[in-house]
Amino acid sequence: MMHRYIPMTESDRNEMLEVIGISSVDELFADIPEKIRFKGKLNIKEAKSESALLKEMSRLAAKNADSRQYASFLGAGVYDHYKPVIVDHVISRSEFYTAYTPYQPEISQGELQAIFEFQTMICELTGMDLANSSMYDGGTALAEAGTLAAGHTKRKKLIISETVHPEARDVVRSYADGQQIEVVTVPHKDGVTDMDALGELLADDTAAVLVQYPNFFGQVEDIEAIGRMAHDSGALSVVSANPLALGILTPPGQLGADITVGDAQPFGIPEQFGGPHCGYFAVTKKLMRKVPGRLVGETTDEEGRRGYVLTLQAREQHIRRDKATSNICSNQALNALAASVAMTALGKQGIREIAYQNYAKTHYAKQAFEQAGYTVLGGDRHFNELVVDCRRPVEELNVQLLEQGIIGGYDLSRTYEGMENHALFAITEQRTKEEIDALVQEMEAVHA
Amino acid sequence: MHNENQPLIFEVSKPGRIGYSLTELDVPEVDLDALLPDTFVRKDAPELPEVSELDIMRHYTALSNRNHGVDTGFYPLGSCTMKYNPKINEAVARMAGFANIHPLQAESTVQGAMEVAYDLQEHLSEITGMAEVTLQPAAGAHGEWTALMMIRAFHEANGDTDRTKVLVPDSAHGTNPASATVAGFDTVTVLSDENGLVDIEDLRSKVDSQTAALMLTNPNTLGLFEEHILEMAEIVHGAGGKLYYDGANLNAIMSQARPGDMGFDAVHLNLHKTFTGPHGGGGPGSGPVGVTEELAPYLPKPVLEKHDGVFTFNYDRPQSIGRVKPFYGNFGIYLRAYTYIRSMGPDGLKSVTENAVLNANYMMRRLEPYFDLPYPQHCKHEFVLSGRRQKKLGVRTLDMAKRLLDFGFHPPTVYFPLNVEEGMMIEPTETESKETLDSFIDAMIQIAKEVEENPEIVQEAPHTTVINRLDETKAARKPILRYTPATEEELVKA
Numbered sequence: 002m003m004h005r006y007i008p009m010t011e012s013d014r015n016e017m018l019e020v021i022g023i024s025s026v027d028e029l030f031a032d033i034p035e036k037i038r039f040k041g042k043l044n045i046k047e048a049k050s051e052s053a054l055l056k057e058m059s060r061l062a063a064k065n066a067d068s069r070q071y072a073s074f075l076g077a078g079v080y081d082h083y084k085p086v087i088v089d090h091v092i093s094r095s096e097f098y099t100a101y102t103p104y105q106p107e108i109s110q111g112e113l114q115a116i117f118e119f120q121t122m123i124c125e126l127t128g129m130d131l132a133n134s135s136m137y138d139g140g141t142a143l144a145e146a147g148t149l150a151a152g153h154t155k156r157k158k159l160i161i162s163e164t165v166h167p168e169a170r171d172v173v174r175s176y177a178d179g180q181q182i183e184v185v186t187v188p189h190k191d192g193v194t195d196m197d198a199l200g201e202l203l204a205d206d207t208a209a210v211l212v213q214y215p216n217f218f219g220q221v222e223d224i225e226a227i228g229r230m231a232h233d234s235g236a237l238s239v240v241s242a243n244p245l246a247l248g249i250l251t252p253p254g255q256l257g258a259d260i261t262v263g264d265a266q267p268f269g270i271p272e273q274f275g276g277p278h279c280g281y282f283a284v285t286k287k288l289m290r291k292v293p294g295r296l297v298g299e300t301t302d303e304e305g306r307r308g309y310v311l312t313l314q315a316r317e318q319h320i321r322r323d324k325a326t327s328n329i330c331s332n333q334a335l336n337a338l339a340a341s342v343a344m345t346a347l348g349k350q351g352i353r354e355i356a357y358q359n360y361a362k363t364h365y366a367k368q369a370f371e372q373a374g375y376t377v378l379g380g381d382r383h384f385n386e387l388v389v390d391c392r393r394p395v396e397e398l399n400v401q402l403l404e405q406g407i408i409g410g411y412d413l414s415r416t417y418e419g420m421e422n423h424a425l426f427a428i429t430e431q432r433t434k435e436e437i438d439a440l441v442q443e444m445e446a447v448h449a
Numbered sequence: 450m451h452n453e454n455q456p457l458i459f460e461v462s463k464p465g466r467i468g469y470s471l472t473e474l475d476v477p478e479v480d481l482d483a484l485l486p487d488t489f490v491r492k493d494a495p496e497l498p499e500v501s502e503l504d505i506m507r508h509y510t511a512l513s514n515r516n517h518g519v520d521t522g523f524y525p526l527g528s529c530t531m532k533y534n535p536k537i538n539e540a541v542a543r544m545a546g547f548a549n550i551h552p553l554q555a556e557s558t559v560q561g562a563m564e565v566a567y568d569l570q571e572h573l574s575e576i577t578g579m580a581e582v583t584l585q586p587a588a589g590a591h592g593e594w595t596a597l598m599m600i601r602a603f604h605e606a607n608g609d610t611d612r613t614k615v616l617v618p619d620s621a622h623g624t625n626p627a628s629a630t631v632a633g634f635d636t637v638t639v640l641s642d643e644n645g646l647v648d649i650e651d652l653r654s655k656v657d658s659q660t661a662a663l664m665l666t667n668p669n670t671l672g673l674f675e676e677h678i679l680e681m682a683e684i685v686h687g688a689g690g691k692l693y694y695d696g697a698n699l700n701a702i703m704s705q706a707r708p709g710d711m712g713f714d715a716v717h718l719n720l721h722k723t724f725t726g727p728h729g730g731g732g733p734g735s736g737p738v739g740v741t742e743e744l745a746p747y748l749p750k751p752v753l754e755k756h757d758g759v760f761t762f763n764y765d766r767p768q769s770i771g772r773v774k775p776f777y778g779n780f781g782i783y784l785r786a787y788t789y790i791r792s793m794g795p796d797g798l799k800s801v802t803e804n805a806v807l808n809a810n811y812m813m814r815r816l817e818p819y820f821d822l823p824y825p826q827h828c829k830h831e832f833v834l835s836g837r838r839q840k841k842l843g844v845r846t847l848d849m850a851k852r853l854l855d856f857g858f859h860p861p862t863v864y865f866p867l868n869v870e871e872g873m874m875i876e877p878t879e880t881e882s883k884e885t886l887d888s889f890i891d892a893m894i895q896i897a898k899e900v901e902e903n904p905e906i907v908q909e910a911p912h913t914t915v916i917n918r919l920d921e922t923k924a925a926r927k928p929i930l931r932y933t934p935a936t937e938e939e940l941v942k943a
Contacts, residue, residue: 004800009882009883029810037678037711039705042704042795043704045571045576046791047795049792055541058547061565064561065561068549069545070545087468096513096514096518097513097516098539098727099534099728100517100728101529101730102730103730107911107915110516115509117930121457124931125496126497134731137587171771175749176631179594221485250489272548272551273542276778277732277733289930300929302918302919302920303917307454307455308919309919310921312925318624318626322623322627328624328627330590330624334730335731338729345498346468347469348466348499349496349498351467351469355469355471358474361478361479364484399555408551430472434475
């Protein structure tokens with residue numbers, strides 16, 4: 002059969018068979034034992050033409066409620082932010098997206114330099130000494146930070162705050178389980194890590210304390226105090242930070258973090274039903290040789306020209322095999338590129354302005370909720386998310402909001418005990434005053 | 450010389466320029482200093498570039514011109530399956546109803562996305578011959594680890610807690626032993642025999658009551674089908690171990706043989722290889738895992754199910770290994786893979802494998818007179834040449850790889866697998882024309898002749914790239930991993 006992705010003609014095939022010295026392609030599979038040769042035809046759907054398939058996929062896409070048609074107040078780790086149009090133009094250049102890992106630096110300088118710039122931007126935002134070229138996502142980056150800390154301190158216990166994203170905590174537990182590392186959860190108090198409980202849990206077997214900044218409830222944790230407590234016990238301070246918030250918040254690197262991880266999805270990466278996003282991983286200099294994944298470094302060629310290469314590869318699986326710092330191979334390079342373009346577009350001024358807008362709009366929403374008589378958890382130490390007691394089941398509320406063109410908040414009763422009727426609303430710079438007012442009004446209407 | 454350097458985006462930055470457009474704030478201004486404790490209010494702005502939109506586009510266009518992709522030219526990188534990345538995939542992934550949906554929306558509002566995922570699970574299940582499939586792992590290595598964790602959970606559930614070893618052939622991908630370590634196992638290396646296949650006697654001697662699993666790529670990284678697979682399965686299963694299939698090389702056997710029929714208990718696939726999710730310069734990937742009925746209870750949570758035409762995520766899975774990734778895997782990538790599978794259909798996928806294998810064998814036979822071919826039998830989708838003949842003349846495989854750059858080709862995977870001296874692993878894929886294969890073959894033949902007649906031209910290659918060989922030792926000895934602006938002192942010196 003001929004297919005637009007397969008160029009061999011009948012005559013090509015015959016010439017090639019002759020060179021090989023066989024009469025049919027079938028002979029090339031003769032080493033597969035007869036007993037396991039697949040004889041029939043795969044029972045999958047028949048091929049569709051380009052037009053017909055586009056039509057079918059459009060129909061499936063249209064079944065979903067997307068954030069272009071609805072005003073979405075859903076965040077919880079994935080956000081609807083401003084995506085500069087230029088981002089998609091850059092990542093659509095197929096010299097980038099159809100390339101493999103840059104193992105041949107002479108013909109991969111574009112990718113390598115782009116990653117070097119990404120590493121620099123992440124350092125600038127987080128205040129850390131160095132950053133790698135990306136991880137799968139924020140959750141697995143946090144899990145790898147935990148296992149790195151355990152390996153580095155030779156201790157087998159991680160303390161993780163209940164205010165860390167519940168799904169990220171689940172991933173941390175799965176990774177830790179593989180390496181017989183114990184994970185203990187420190188509860189929250191009024192939406193932030195309970196410092197007294199943390200003090201009691203910390204001991205000389207603690208490898209690290211893992212917190213989120215701002216945390217899952219949108220609150221700014223006192224990562225400086227938490228870091229100090231961790232260090233006093235000989236443990237590392239691991240912070241999972243929303244990099245966009247660092248436009249206005251003091252970077253973890255200046256508040257004692259040893260490892261800062263997170264997800265760069267807020268920078269130009271679409272929600273995409275949860276992935277692919279873009280984990281980042283940044284550390285202090287002393288942990289440089291323990292970092293998982295690829296690192297790009299600057300060097301020179303034989304004529305003294307500046308260039309970039311994958312470096313410190315002795316940490317990695319293709320060299321060290323079972324002694325590698327991690328098994329990660331593929332990462333999220335193209336999304337790191339997308340994030341770089343978005344960070345570049347925002348630039349020094351835009352990053353502050355967008356972060357400030359998120360704070361201001363959330364502050365406005367908080368006041369609007371409170372004026373309407375709702376209780377909002379915590380004070381003003383929020384970033385772009387709020388926990389609101391909706392006084393009725395969130396799932397029910399969300400059904401009615403949807404009818405009004407609003408995607409409601411995250412139902413906290415799904416993952417937190419005692420949080421029945423509580424929703425986590427995300428208010429990004431994309432939400433207009435009218436949309437925020439409409440949300441509060443609709444909630445009241447539902448009550449009436 | 451300095452002006453030959455491609456500037457970094459930071460070096461074209463100029464204070465005051467902007468490249469963004471934000472809507473003016475429509476709510477009252479706030480005073481951060483009054484609302485947040487001083488400790489948390491950022492004092493120094495991060496030094497992100499200050500550039501115009503055109504500056505950005507020019508910069509990244511210049512970078513893209515310094516990068517080789519499949520769309521630029523032939524990319525016969527062994528074990529990486531650098532096939533054409535169809536453009537319809539990109540169009541579908543950008544549809545608003547797929548790109549702009551949130552993973553925590555009510556299930557009733559994302560039925561279209563869930564239908565794609567479910568139907569893909571069904572397709573992959575049929576292609577691999579496995580009972581159930583999860584789409585959660587983000588990449589191949591992540592899939593390996595996920596499956597090993599399931600195998601561990603299975604053994605533990607049977608009270609079989611002493612199975613601490615995972616067997617890995619010496620020709621395996623580096624991720625196999627690394628994943629075994631991350632999953633808490635010790636790795637035992639199994640040797641290859643003189644035919645390039647797993648040494649059955651060595652395997653037999655290493656399998657015991659501590660064996661949790663054997664990880665195997667079939668065809669292996671030499672491009673050879675492990676024809677004793679059934680015997681191997683018997684040995685491993687006989688000792689109570691499980692058989693793990695590394696799907697990196699699935700392009701070689703689609704519609705010809707299925708891992709499930711070979712006796713494998715768990716399989717991972719690299720959708721960014723066989724199923725055209727682009728490589729993206731290193732990712733993102735997607736690494737679904739398929740398992741037998743017996744291992745299915747241990748699948749990561751949540752499990753996507755269909756009941757009466759409605760798709761739901763089932764979190765009530767008491768024996769599950771837990772969550773391996775937030776949300777449901779790299780949807781944007783497996784959506785592309787699904788689009789590809791639906792473009793090919795059953796006949797198309799069969800043709801993919803037939804042509805991929807035909808292309809590899811054709812290249813192998815044409816190159817055989819000029820290079821050593823340690824394993825001369827028919828190959829599958831890839832083959833490995835040895836540069837030891839050229840090495841005797843003072844030219845290494847690395848040099849020949851660099852010389853290929855002058856011809857506009859991406860070199861093969863070199864020095865892998867580890868059991869071939871000066872190895873060159875070539876995988877053409879099915880999407881390349883005979884003309885392209887011939888021009889690559891001609892270049893290889895010319896290089897072989899240059900090695901004999903004019904070795905310097907190969908040893909000093911590349912000659913035509915934007916940069917020549919880079920000092921990797923320097924990069925590792927004094928790592929510079931980020932840009933730092935030159936100090937005034939340095940500027941004066943310059």
